[in-house]
Amino acid sequence: MATNPRELPPIDAYLAGLKDPAAKKTLGALREQLRKLLPGAVETISYGMPTFKVDGKAVGGFAFFKSHCGYYPFSGSVVPALKAQLDGYSTSKSGVTFPPDKPLPAKLVKTLVQARLAEIAARGKKPSATKKKAAAKKALITERMTDSAVKGATGRDWKGWMRALDKAGAGELNHKQLVAHLAREVESTWWQQSIAVAYEQARGKRVVGETAATGFQVGVVRTLPVSASEMWERVATQAERWLGAGATLTLEPGAGYEVPKRRGVPGVRGEVRVVKPGQRIRMTWQPEGWRKPATLQLTLVPKARGVSFHVHMEKLPDAKAREAMRKHWSTVLEDLA
Template sequence: MATKKRVPDPVDAYLAKLTNPAARKTLGALRMQLRKLLPGATESISYQMPTFKVDGNAVAGFAFFKTHCGYYPFSGGVVPVLKAELEGYVTSKSGVTFPPDEPLPAKLVKRLVQVRLAEIATKTKKPPAAKKKALITDRVTDAAVKEATGRDWKTWMRALDKAGATELSHKQLVAHLAQEVESSWWQQSISVAYEQARGKRVVGETAATGFQVGVVRTLPMTAAELWAWITTQPERWLGTALKLEPGTEYEVPKRRGAPAVRGKVRVVKPGNRIRMTWQPDGWKKPATLQFALVPKPRGVSLTVHMENLPDAEAREAMRERWSKVLSTLAKS
């Protein structure tokens, strides 16, 4: 009888490939501690790092980079909560870094896990009835919808009434809005808001548009200067040279700690916005990435918006990525 071949454990393989002995020892010990703290968790590799998941929710992950180790709670809310306890460490909203030969104290790791588990428990509770029944027009301000689409809520309601939108199905309404609004998230939001306002949709019902994230920063430069930076130096924000013309396909090679990414440029409005697809290795479907420039009295506002992300982990990873890009741009 043939012996069944054993499938290598991906986390074992990850640790075995580490050439830094201190990092291998430190992360191996961290793994053992996480196993004790999370006895029912599953171990896997997510976003190129060993990850512990509980009921499908990523709770903790760790990785080694060229000079340091990192601990990641897969949430932007954990590190800020433990700000006082993390004093002295290099942190971001999504993680903590530390030297390979200076492991995180066991008590600190336990606190990071506890806070993340508490956060997950809170999010999985049934929301209060008042929040479930909130209208989209209550949650999204007139200023926000007008800046993104050119019209406030009242103007949209009137325009859609005039267009006979009460007789349209949801799909038809979205298609009608697509003639004027580029973002599929805004198409869905305006459609649902209209249906709620006209009694065609139960309050609290939402359209599924996937996970999304937006990062905004006002920069001390003109719109022309910012547009030039984006279009002439794509390798600084994308990671590869790119001809910004509709239909152009691109591919960013895999780097340490980051998967390869491929996509296609969809829309380019000079001086105003760029819209493109974004699909890292491992994602079943592409997300949509958009850059939008809005001149301000003292500079220009740059919004990086992504929609149709696969999950909350991807949302936090993209939030961190684009926050770093905008911080780099602000310093250049």
């Protein structure tokens, strides 16, 4: 007797309901590959499509439409970052589409999964304000990603990598040398960097929140209940709401800006570097008293119920400035909401 699809697990029911035999075969094989790449991941339905989640974060999903299949990394930056590898495929900011009878190559699927895992690792977890300073030192990359995720992608769990690198004398290597050493075993540059940073943090060679290329950095994200276009309009025409009182801004690469000093708040100056209307602004940010400018990037990612507003800063002078900027931009996003 045929099994009622309603009695099946969510993804089994989804696949069982597909009428196109090629799509059913292709997506069934894709599911098995994701299971191997993400052992221990939770299989569920999100946004109407089969989805694999690791530590509560959606890493990859797939779906079938009238005439094509789609793969979705649940990120607005993974697909654009892999533009070269995806040449020849129909893509959008959030996914890749392909014919049911022409599955994505296994190597390409692995690259998409690794890129999403690395993105999640880089964002990390926002520390609780009530935790003590000693607890903050434990917020390493090794705690942000599961053992199963790193082992599935690289062949070793975190303890295995720590032991292997200690045995290889990695404690005596600088960051560039450490990455070169990892490249002998790890193909993905994303994972080379992630493992190198995790090792340096674990062995006290790096302060949490600091990277070799970008110094101290911080990110703040908030989903706001307005459309991406409406939020872009606010950012573009109401600079005082996010730069500060008295600020004027021309959104053109090379344009300078200045925020006047006011009581208790230093003035800020900088220069616009990149503008992608509706999506992203990259600029320098240098308050009075800072010897060198930091880099500020604002990114808008459309969501089903609003827009995800990402603020990221790099090249901050120290950990104190990082925490100050975290509080500052959290407040700014609260006000914009």
